[in-house]
Amino acid sequence: MLFSITNPFVFTVFGASGDLAKLKIFPTLYELMLQNRFPKEFYIVGFSRTKLTQSAFRKIFKESVEKKFGKDVNTKVLNALIKHVYYFSGQYTQIEDFIAFRLFLEKTTKKRKIEHIAYFSVPPVVFKDIVRNLGETRRSKKDDIRLIIEKPFGEDKKSAEELYHFVSQYFTEKQVYLLDHYLGKTSVQSILHLRRSNRILSHMLHGSEIANIQITAFEDIGVGDRIGYFEQVGTVRDMIQSHLLQILALITMNIPNHLDAESVQREKHAVLSAIDCPCDSENIVLGQYKHYSDKKGVSKTTRTETFAAVRLFLDQEDWYKVPIYLRTGKKLHEKHTYVVVELKKFPFQPKHEEPNRLIIELQPDERIHITLVNLHEDVQQQQEITTTDSIACSIEGCLPDHGTLLLEVIKGERLHFLSFHEIISAWTVVDQITSLSQKNKLRLHRYEHGSMGPKAQHTLPKKDGFSWYDIH
Ligand code: BG6
Numbered sequence: 001m002l003f004s005i006t007n008p009f010v011f012t013v014f015g016a017s018g019d020l021a022k023l024k025i026f027p028t029l030y031e032l033m034l035q036n037r038f039p040k041e042f043y044i045v046g047f048s049r050t051k052l053t054q055s056a057f058r059k060i061f062k063e064s065v066e067k068k069f070g071k072d073v074n075t076k077v078l079n080a081l082i083k084h085v086y087y088f089s090g091q092y093t094q095i096e097d098f099i100a101f102r103l104f105l106e107k108t109t110k111k112r113k114i115e116h117i118a119y120f121s122v123p124p125v126v127f128k129d130i131v132r133n134l135g136e137t138r139r140s141k142k143d144d145i146r147l148i149i150e151k152p153f154g155e156d157k158k159s160a161e162e163l164y165h166f167v168s169q170y171f172t173e174k175q176v177y178l179l180d181h182y183l184g185k186t187s188v189q190s191i192l193h194l195r196r197s198n199r200i201l202s203h204m205l206h207g208s209e210i211a212n213i214q215i216t217a218f219e220d221i222g223v224g225d226r227i228g229y230f231e232q233v234g235t236v237r238d239m240i241q242s243h244l245l246q247i248l249a250l251i252t253m254n255i256p257n258h259l260d261a262e263s264v265q266r267e268k269h270a271v272l273s274a275i276d277c278p279c280d281s282e283n284i285v286l287g288q289y290k291h292y293s294d295k296k297g298v299s300k301t302t303r304t305e306t307f308a309a310v311r312l313f314l315d316q317e318d319w320y321k322v323p324i325y326l327r328t329g330k331k332l333h334e335k336h337t338y339v340v341v342e343l344k345k346f347p348f349q350p351k352h353e354e355p356n357r358l359i360i361e362l363q364p365d366e367r368i369h370i371t372l373v374n375l376h377e378d379v380q381q382q383q384e385i386t387t388t389d390s391i392a393c394s395i396e397g398c399l400p401d402h403g404t405l406l407l408e409v410i411k412g413e414r415l416h417f418l419s420f421h422e423i424i425s426a427w428t429v430v431d432q433i434t435s436l437s438q439k440n441k442l443r444l445h446r447y448e449h450g451s452m453g454p455k456a457q458h459t460l461p462k463k464d465g466f467s468w469y470d471i472h
Contacts, residue, residue: 135170
């Protein structure tokens with residue numbers, strides 16, 4: 001049976017007039033409504049600086065859902081949802097506005113004690129103001145409020161630590177949910193569940209059996225309207241810091257006995273803190289798609305990378321000397337996220353023979369393939385065994401990434417959220433890469449739209465006698 005929320009709640013979206021809210025959050029709320037996941041009483045409150053009337057905001061909300069679902073929108077459901085949508089305009093820096101906001105919530109909810117979930121969909125510069133004002137205007141520390149903070153958490157290790165200590169002055173660790181939407185993808189969640197339930201995979205995913213691991217996250221879209229944000233981060237911070245390193249952790253972590261958040265986060269952290277990045281120009285390839293700098297607001301000499309490939313190792317006995325290659329980029333030939341695990345060959349196998357591969361496709365297809373080789377005089381086969389069913393959610397009532405995560409917050413669970421320690425370890429790796437890039441020690445390779453990225457990426461696996469395994 002599908003989980004439905006029974007207790008009333010308030011869901012505040014800070015940054016409600018921004019892109020993330022319109023593209024992801026409002027359509028997700030609609031999908032939750034469509035699936036009857038909401039209780040009778042709930043309040044969705046948009047908070048942003050833009051001066052808007054409630055009906056203007058409802059219109060924006062409605063349009064964002066209609067834009068996403070087109071003709072398939074269930075108007076009855078959408079209209080019913082809209083009745084639960086409210087708007088409050090305020091300055092993030094003004095404590096008076098947060099006092100007024102508290103009174104607004106009390107009035108709207110008729111002063112009932114209701115769980116409050118605050119979702120941050122704001123640029124990092126205003127983040128602290130909201131946390132402080134929200135913290136200082138609470139009636140009591142016991143107020144049930146949960147903060148959902150989307151990655152990137154900070155912009156480097158130092159700022160992430162500062163931010164964490166800042167948030168800790170006002171809220172307890174239990175009230176803070178650090179979100180990476182990749183952990184909300186059921187295909188990504190399946191990595192752990194498949195590994196936990198199938199001995200066959202645990203044997204294959206043992207470091208001593210593996211020749212190399214390749215993690216690819218290609219996107220066909222460019223930076224779009226998010227250029228302001230992207231210019232400050234670049235692909236390494238935007239994609240590798242959390243999404244790719246989380247996938248890496250899920251693939252290589254030890255499987256804990258208990259499937260609770262603490263155990264899983266502890267094991268992922270063990271991997272992330274063991275990453276050994278020989279971070280230099282031999283092990284990192286950065287790229288930028290052609291005409292990126294033609295965008296309005298971008299300097300002609302910008303060195304922001306839109307493609308990155310990295311060669312890493314894990315400083316752990318089982319994984320000693322197993323190279324791990326990560327690559328990700330925008331404006332490439334297709335949208336495709338997948339993991340290729342190449343198993344070692346027998347010492348007597350000839351060089352030209354293909355290795356066994358375990359391939360986990362995460363999106364848009366969500367399948368597992370295992371390649372088998374059968375070559376002798378009479379048989380010349382290299383076959384692929386492929387799961388016919390999707391490894392992602394396939395039951396009725398599948399939810400988008402943010403939907404599964406929002407329900408988890410409401411349940412008070414955090415299995416698919418990040419721990420602060422994981423974030424810090426990931427930044428430790430990423431800081432090494434970005435500091436080299438800031439010192440201009442890394443070449444920026446230009447690449448064509450619709451290509452597979454800069455050719456220089458091939459030098460990374462080639463160092464170890466391997467090559468990227470491309471799936472189309
Ligand atoms: C976001 C990044 O976290 O993930 C974007 O900020 C990127 O730049 C997006 O496009 C990719 O997510 P998905 O779910 O489309 O693979």
